[in-house]
Amino acid sequence: MRIVSLLPSATEILFAVGAGDSVVGVTFECDFPPEAHSRRVVANTTLPEGLSPSQIDAEIRARVHAGEDIYRLDAGALADLAPEIVITQDLCAVCAVEVAKVEEALDHLGCRARVVTLDPMTLDGVWDSIIEVGEVTGRTDEAVELVESLRRRLAAVAAAVEGRPRPRVAVLEWTDPPYSSGHWVPDMVTAAGATPVLGAAGERSHRIEWADVTAAAPDLVVVAPCGYRLADAAGMAADVVTAAVLPPGAQVWGVDANAVFVRPGPRLVDGIEALAAVAHPGAVPARDDLAVQVSDSSPPRRRQGAGQG
Numbered sequence: 001m002r003i004v005s006l007l008p009s010a011t012e013i014l015f016a017v018g019a020g021d022s023v024v025g026v027t028f029e030c031d032f033p034p035e036a037h038s039r040r041v042v043a044n045t046t047l048p049e050g051l052s053p054s055q056i057d058a059e060i061r062a063r064v065h066a067g068e069d070i071y072r073l074d075a076g077a078l079a080d081l082a083p084e085i086v087i088t089q090d091l092c093a094v095c096a097v098e099v100a101k102v103e104e105a106l107d108h109l110g111c112r113a114r115v116v117t118l119d120p121m122t123l124d125g126v127w128d129s130i131i132e133v134g135e136v137t138g139r140t141d142e143a144v145e146l147v148e149s150l151r152r153r154l155a156a157v158a159a160a161v162e163g164r165p166r167p168r169v170a171v172l173e174w175t176d177p178p179y180s181s182g183h184w185v186p187d188m189v190t191a192a193g194a195t196p197v198l199g200a201a202g203e204r205s206h207r208i209e210w211a212d213v214t215a216a217a218p219d220l221v222v223v224a225p226c227g228y229r230l231a232d233a234a235g236m237a238a239d240v241v242t243a244a245v246l247p248p249g250a251q252v253w254g255v256d257a258n259a260v261f262v263r264p265g266p267r268l269v270d271g272i273e274a275l276a277a278v279a280h281p282g283a284v285p286a287r288d289d290l291a292v293q294v295s296d297s298s299p300p301r302r303r304q305g306a307g308q309g
Contacts (some may be wrong), residue, residue: 001137
């Protein structure tokens with residue numbers, strides 16, 4: 001079986017269920033596990049390098065409005081690899097190559113590859129997509145075992161934070177301009193024993209104003225910018241400290257968004273564990289490799305009614 005993955009999350013899932021040897025093509029963003037680097041890159045970005053967050057937002061908005069591509073699919077590479085399965089998504093034109101572009105390229109090449117789209121909107125949807133990948137690749141048992149192991153880790157987090165006050169958590173997917181989180185991220189906050197106050201599970205992320213962050217009265221603001229690792233997220237989180245008027249005692253954190261927040265795969269549980277450590281210090285081991293605090297070190301102030309939404 002020859003598989004091309006056009007999603008970093010799908011690449012992670014494929015390797016996690018034991019189908020990594022079948023992966024022959026990936027995108028420029030597929031950096032986990034490290035073995036993915038040895039596969040041929042079949043999709044790249046058309047955005048110029050060195051753009052600031054605000055410039056990235058403006059460039060993407062302009063291209064979407066003009067109907068221009070954000071990603072470039074290498075049709076020649078697809079032809080050379082002759083995949084039997086291509087895994088992509090139809091959820092977000094900003095996140096990866098659109099399924100219509102993939103099907104158009106395959107038709108042009110006369111390739112009969114099966115196109116599988118993964119479009120989870122919730123945490124349960126992510127687990128379902130893992131099972132789907134297992135079924136498509138003949139690794140159903142491995143996929144089921146993986147999902148069961150992830151659920152056991154979630155149960156351990158739930159037990160560790162049970163009975164504790166639930167701090168109000170605002171997760172930002174972007175900061176210049178600010179965007180709320182959406183999709184599965186609010187589910188992650190809930191699973192970590194906290195209350196999401198911006199965005200809703202199963203809904204798309206959307207642009208907001210700093211006044212919306214202030215009005216949400218968060219105890220914790222978590223900056224998880226799509227496409228960024230911990231160091232850059234920490235820098236963007238530091239900007240939030242000066243850009244937003246936050247309640248006294250509110251903490252601001254930056255997290256490794258690329259690794260454990262924005263890619264709907266197995267490592268979301270690492271992100272939930274990191275969130276639980278931030279929201280409930282001492283309840284679960286801290287993940288300094290995934291989250292860093294950029295505001296003062298005082299404990300989050302849990303206002304009366306925290307946890308009631």
